[in-house]
Every structure is written in structure tokens, then in C-alpha cells.
Amino acid sequence: MRRLAALLRPVRRAVLARRRVLAALLAALAVASGVHAATAAPPATVPVLVAARDLPSGAVLTVDDLRTVGFAPGSLPSGAVADPVGRTLAAPLRAGEPLTDVRLVGPALTDGYPGLVAVPVRLPDAGVAALLAVGDEVDLVSADPEGGAAVVVAADVPVLALPREDPASSGLSATGLGGRLVVVGALPTEAARIADASVRTFLTVTFGD
Structure with missing residues (x-):
């Protein structure tokens, strides 16, 4: 044991003699590591537009409604x-x-409804549309406002969108009443019948089971 201590004594003296140099080297390494971490390039991201605040259905989007967020x-x-x-x-939109395209009025509205097309119709009674x-x-x-039995022109059609309109520019429907635009999903064979009914008759909705 004494022999081992005698052998280690010169090593200990050498370390103690150079402790300041070793401390300075360790400090320099720590600083260099911190600088490298601070200057390292940020991870790559892809810019994506998101809602800047809660937005209601029918809102016409402006620049102020959006902000850009980086996605991995x-x-x-x-x-x-x-x-x-x-x-x-x-x-x-929260x-x-x-x-995304399915959140906007357009062809993508029917992505969840195979076989249907998006058909805009104006309901003369805005209260019903509400x-x-x-x-x-x-x-x-x-x-028919001039008489005749009411008929169902399309059954079980999904409401795809409720665009919000400027009352000053919405005008009147063919029936002479103000109304509200509604986008529904319908079979291609029903689209012409719905469009015809919406311009010639009083169109309303009923809720099924």
C-alpha cells in the first residue's frame, strides 16, 4: 500500500500543479458547447396557415383571420x-x-359524402335557415306560392355549409322574399330538380328522424 501511494504521489503533484490549466480547459469546453447549442440551426418546419382566433361557419376569410405556424x-x-x-x-374553426379544403365552401365539401354533389339553394325564409x-x-x-300541393324535391340531404352573406348585397329571392343561402349535398340526378324548385317555388326544409 505504501508502495502504491509512493507511485501515485508524483501523479497527484502533477495534477495539482496543473489544476488551473485543467479548470480553464473544462470551462472553455462548457462555453463552446453552450455556444454551439445556441447557434445550431432550428429543426426544419413547413409553414401552415391556421385560424388566428375562433371563426364561425360562413365567415369570409381575411388576412387578419389567419396566422402561420411551423409544422414538422x-x-x-x-x-x-x-x-x-x-x-x-x-x-x-377553432x-x-x-x-384544410374540407373546411371551405367548394368541391371538397362532398369528400365525406360519396356520390353527392354540392348544391347551393336559397331558402326564402331566413328564420328557417337559422x-x-x-x-x-x-x-x-x-x-308553389300561387297554389298547389307541396312536394318533397329531395329527401335526407345533408347540410354542407351555411355561408354568411352581406344583407346589403344578398338581394331578394325569385319569390320576392329575402332569404339565406344554404349548401346541401344531393345526388346528381336531384340537382336540376332542386335548382328549378329554388327559383320557381317557395323552398323550405323539414327535419326527419
């Missing part, structure tokens, strides 16, 4: 829209939620 590569939401300004929301929500299934009922 591979996490980009499907159907992200790069330029949604001026387009109309088909459903409410703050921070990405803008009862609707996106996702409701309704029957479209046509009534």
Missing part, C-alpha cells in the same frame, strides 16, 4: 390550403386549427 415535416395536415383568403368557411347546422339531414320541400 411529415405532420402536414392533409388538404392544407395555401391561399384561403376570400373563401368562405363551411364549418366553424383558433390554431389548420385551414335553425340549420352543418351536418343536419333535411328534406327539401317545394311549395
